Amino acid sequence: MVERRPRILTxxxxxxxxxxxxxxxxxxxxxxxxxxxxxxxxxxxxxxDFDVVLMDLNYATDTTSGAEGLDLLADLKRLDAALPxxxxxxxxxxxxxxxxxxxxxxxxxxxxxxxxxxxSVLRTQVExxxxxxxxxxxxxALSGGAVPEIVAESKAMHTVLEMIERVGxxxxxxxxxxxxxxxxxxxxxALHAVSDRAERPLVTxxxxxxxxxxxxxxxxxxxxxxxxxxxxxxxxxxELADGGTLFLDEIGNVPPSQQQKLLRVVETGRFERxxxxxxxxxxxxxxxxxxxxxxxxxxxxxxxxxxxxRLKTVEIRLPPLxxxxxxxEPLASRFLERHARRYGRHVSGFEAAALDALRRHxxxxxxxxxxxxxxxxxxxxxGERVNTADLxxxxxxxxxxxxxxxGLTLEEAERLLVRAALERHGGNVSQAAEELGLSRSALYRRxxxxxxx
Numbered sequence: 001m002v003e004r005r006p007r008i009l010t011x012x013x014x015x016x017x018x019x020x021x022x023x024x025x026x027x028x029x030x031x032x033x034x035x036x037x038x039x040x041x042x043x044x045x046x047x048x049d050f051d052v053v054l055m056d057l058n059y060a061t062d063t064t065s066g067a068e069g070l071d072l073l074a075d076l077k078r079l080d081a082a083l084p085x086x087x088x089x090x091x092x093x094x095x096x097x098x099x100x101x102x103x104x105x106x107x108x109x110x111x112x113x114x115x116x117x118x119x120s121v122l123r124t125q126v127e128x129x130x131x132x133x134x135x136x137x138x139x140x141a142l143s144g145g146a147v148p149e150i151v152a153e154s155k156a157m158h159t160v161l162e163m164i165e166r167v168g169x170x171x172x173x174x175x176x177x178x179x180x181x182x183x184x185x186x187x188x189x190a191l192h193a194v195s196d197r198a199e200r201p202l203v204t205x206x207x208x209x210x211x212x213x214x215x216x217x218x219x220x221x222x223x224x225x226x227x228x229x230x231x232x233x234x235x236x237x238x239e240l241a242d243g244g245t246l247f248l249d250e251i252g253n254v255p256p257s258q259q260q261k262l263l264r265v266v267e268t269g270r271f272e273r274x275x276x277x278x279x280x281x282x283x284x285x286x287x288x289x290x291x292x293x294x295x296x297x298x299x300x301x302x303x304x305x306x307x308x309x310r311l312k313t314v315e316i317r318l319p320p321l322x323x324x325x326x327x328x329e330p331l332a333s334r335f336l337e338r339h340a341r342r343y344g345r346h347v348s349g350f351e352a353a354a355l356d357a358l359r360r361h362x363x364x365x366x367x368x369x370x371x372x373x374x375x376x377x378x379x380x381x382x383g384e385r386v387n388t389a390d391l392x393x394x395x396x397x398x399x400x401x402x403x404x405x406x407g408l409t410l411e412e413a414e415r416l417l418v419r420a421a422l423e424r425h426g427g428n429v430s431q432a433a434e435e436l437g438l439s440r441s442a443l444y445r446r447x448x449x450x451x452x453x
Contacts, residue, residue, distance in 0.1 A: 005444060006126045009044055011035040011055035011072075012088070017111075021054070028119060031448075038072040045079055051126045053085045054109075057096055066096040070103060077104045084125040088113070116224070116232035127240050128201060150186060151331050154324035160187065163316045168194035173266070173311050175251070176289040178318030181368030184289040185249060187316060191287055192245040200244030205237050208250030209427060215258050217274050220265070226275025236273065238265055241284045251288035251311065252297060256304075263307045286311065321363040321370060328358050331367060335374040336386065343412070347378050350386045357388045368423075379412055415450040418443070422452065 008030045010021045018034045025032050033048070035041045037059055045053070053076060057069025069087065076085055084106045089097045097108035106128075107121045152161050167174060168191045176184045185204070192202045210218055217226070221236030237246060248254075254262060265271040269281050288311045297303035321328065332350065340347045350358070354377075363369055377390040418436065425431035433443040446452075 005029055005031050005448065006051040006122075007031045007033070007049065008122065009033050009035060009041065009050045009053045009055075011038075011041045011053065013037065013056070013059045017056070024115060024118070025122075029444075030122075038068055038075070041072060042075055042079065045076060045083065050083065051129055052122055053083060054088065054122065055085065056088045056111075057100060058089075066100075069096075070100060073100055073103055073105060082129065084129040086121055086125060120232045120234060124235055124240070127203070150183070150190060151327045151334065153330055154319075154326040156319040156324045157327060160316060160318060163314070164190050164194065167191065167314050167316070169196060171285055172313040173285070174287050175294075175308075175312035175315045176287065176318065177315060178289075178291060179320050179366055180291050181366035182318040182320060183367050184291075184318060185247070187318065188245075188247045188249075188287045188289060192247075192285075195245065195285065197244050197285055201241050202245045202247065203237050203241035204247045204249060206249050206427065208253040210253075212255040212257070215255055216261065219258075220261070220271045220273055222274035223276045226273070230275065233273070236271075238271060238282045238284060239280065242282045244284065246284045246286050248286065248288040248311075250290060252290040252292040252294055252303065254303075254307075256302065259304045259307050263304060263310060266307070266310045321366045325359055328370065329355060331370055332358055332374050335371045336378060339375045339378040343378060345378050345381065346384055347381045347386060348384050351388070354386050354388050354391055357391055357393055361393045372419075372423075376416070379416075411450075414446065415452070418446050418450060419452055 006029070008025055010018055010025075010032060011034075012018050012021075013036050015036075018036070022032050022034065033044055033050070035044055041053065041055060044050070055069065055072065057066040059068045066089070073085060073087070076083060081104075085104065087097055087100045087105045087108045088111050089100075089108060090111050094110070097105075097110075101108060106125050109118050109121060150157070150161065150164075152158055164187065174188075174191060176187050178184055188204075189202065192198060205219065207215075216222075217230075217234070217236065219236050219238055221234050221239055222230050223233050224230055261271070265282070266286055269283055270279050271282070272279055294303050294308050294312075298305045298308055329350075332355075336347060336349070339345075358370070358373075365372075373391050373393065374386075376392060377386040380390045380392075381387070418432070421432040421435050422429075425435070429440055429443055429447075433440050436443065438446070
């Protein structure tokens, strides 16, 4: 899925500073909210979600001591302990910035700032913050030692849960296999949540979405000047995941030219940023997933056997939905409740014939396809219970409505079309925008509008 654009709260009592930040960060793809006082900062955080707060330490009431800023920092940590806060201060007040970091700020930037330094700090904190929050959300879902987000009424899924409970607390590399849409990412989240690294970052990399030309930079980072657009140093995913877990999705797509470098860091934890000779060390647990047969890829020379052995200390195979029929009804009921609440529809269940149709369908798209079918049914249902026509399975769509959009509002239809385009292109925004006849920025606005992150 495509993540929403990062949202930054900037705080300073000088209008020219806020405007300079707005112009700089807007060009970099950030959504900006500005505040001019500690009170406005706290109100904004109480009312909305932010990836980072970038705040000055001095305000109109007290322009030199930084006491207001330190008090504001303490209030922010009480409101949201996981929210990354970056403080700004004049060079002469560097000791004040160090004190702010000691009290919980993630980093500091000197005023007047260097654009490259500021953007590098914000990018790192956005990624770290999102990784921490993802882990927190999963921990909440897994409270009490259970895994409620993973439906496991079927015998096939009981085996998966047992593997998660037994392997999760270890440091073993786990390869999660299964068809598209079976829930491999959810299993990776669960493995992290029950591990000793659960308090540390969980960083996900969609290997299938990385071009070979940027693979090394994304995973290992780069230094300024390493290539044409490398305007500042940047940490890679292995550094961001230090102490935590790195999840490499679609691992079968690692370029052959990069497999030796990946093997080295998995084996030793050592790597170099692109363009640097300085060896760095990271401590990560590597989880990976694929829907391809890596043994065949090894025999055909497309994947290193020694890398496969390192990644697959344990394999967890996720069964397709057609092999876990007992899970279809509880999954469908969960999706129905979720989307009925989301769209404000009074739909409470399925007719018997609709449940039978769900069980008979082959589900080539697995759990993901099931959720989309139920979401559509919630939107189309005319009564309190979903019928077979609402599901639109196996040619049951109305012939006068080939796209399945009649009866939807324009906003509902737009959301379904945008989501379908993203799914068809594996989350690639550029390709989805081209198919929909939109610019990238126009599609990003629709992603924000429909909360498709």
